[in-house]
Amino acid sequence: MLQYVAEVASENVHQYAPGIGNLSLRQEILTHYSHLNYDESQLLVTQGATEALSLVMQYLRYVIHDDFAVMAFDPVYESYKHLPRIFKLPFYAYEKLDFEKEELEQYIQNNKIRVIFINSPGNPFVYVFSEQQMNDLREVCERNDAYLIIDAVYRELWYEEPIYLPEKELSVNVFYVNSFSKMLSITGWRIGYLFCHKKHAEVLRDIHDYIGLCVNAPLQEALSRYLKSESFGKMYVERTRKLLKSSYEQMSNELVNLGYEVPKAYGGYYVWAKLPDKIDGFQFAMNLYEDESVAVIPGMHFSDRANDYLRFNIARPKNEIAKGIEKVVKFSRQYFS
Ligand SMILES: Cc1ncc(COP(=O)(O)O)c(C=O)c1O
Structure with missing residues (x-):
């Protein structure tokens, strides 16, 4: 392009x-x-x-x-x-x-x-x-x-x-x-x-x-x-679909192992995840950003009922997602303990 x-x-x-x-x-x-x-x-x-x-x-x-x-x-x-x-x-x-x-x-x-x-x-x-x-x-x-x-x-x-x-x-x-x-x-x-x-x-x-x-x-x-x-971007879109699906699976599996609840998604750019034990999403997101430079959006931005939710964006290259997951896993373990 x-x-x-x-x-x-x-x-x-x-x-x-x-x-x-x-x-x-x-x-x-x-x-x-x-x-x-x-x-x-x-x-x-x-x-x-x-x-x-x-x-x-x-x-x-x-x-x-x-x-x-x-x-x-x-x-x-x-x-x-x-x-x-x-x-x-x-x-x-x-x-x-x-x-x-x-x-x-x-x-x-x-x-x-x-x-x-x-x-x-x-x-x-x-x-x-x-x-x-x-x-x-x-x-x-x-x-x-x-x-x-x-x-x-x-x-x-x-x-x-x-x-x-x-x-x-x-x-x-x-x-x-x-x-x-x-x-x-x-x-x-x-x-x-x-x-x-x-x-x-x-x-x-x-x-x-x-x-x-x-x-x-x-x-x-x-x-x-x-x-x-490029036939309306056909090949690019097919590659992006596969990449997003694999990042979604990787990210959601890691989050579930940490105790998050992750409702199943069937497409798109995001993992929407519920923190365990009613942890406040806003505070968590602020601390995650300050300590690990990983930006996630707290659920309260999207719903009055989602204070303990986070939105993770997975529309990034594989290596960046892997690094992000590593940091989220490390930070969540400390935060939840
Ligand atoms: C559901 C939804 N609609 C529209 C937009 C904005 O799209 P555009 O960049 O085409 O203005 C976004 C961007 O995040 C979105 O998530």
């Missing part, structure tokens, strides 16, 4: 890109999703998934006229609760990942929820929702005039089998957000995209034009050349 960055640097690609995205990059994305019957007018290239999520939130704030609230599943990825805070909307963290459809529908109605964020595999807990659950969620949203925002940034990074997302022929109630940040390990490039129903596309493009204008032009061009020559 870096070879394409060097190649485009000396070419005439240093002015604004089209607001909707570099045309060849758009073509690569549309080809990748050609089995889903999306129309080019439904696609917008954005500054990562983050811009796409906030664009949709701004748009829905603008088009929903009644009071409404936002929901995501607990533990919650930070954008899903901070976006409602910024837009002065109530936020609810739904605590049952293995939800019952009827109970969830009642909860949505009782709390006037009109927007649901969902990620699968998740962050921080790498939970994967089943096909049935995903379809139930979509149905519940459609029946209650609510909107499901699918955040698919980890979808390619599954360990056992591909992830199901209710993305086919996007209904008016479903938005689909993805990005190259995680899939190609380029979080700093800020290139993502959004697919939505045609009904929403024009206003979303309008907001994007006057807030972000366009995504970095040379990097979009470099990415489009890479995707074209």
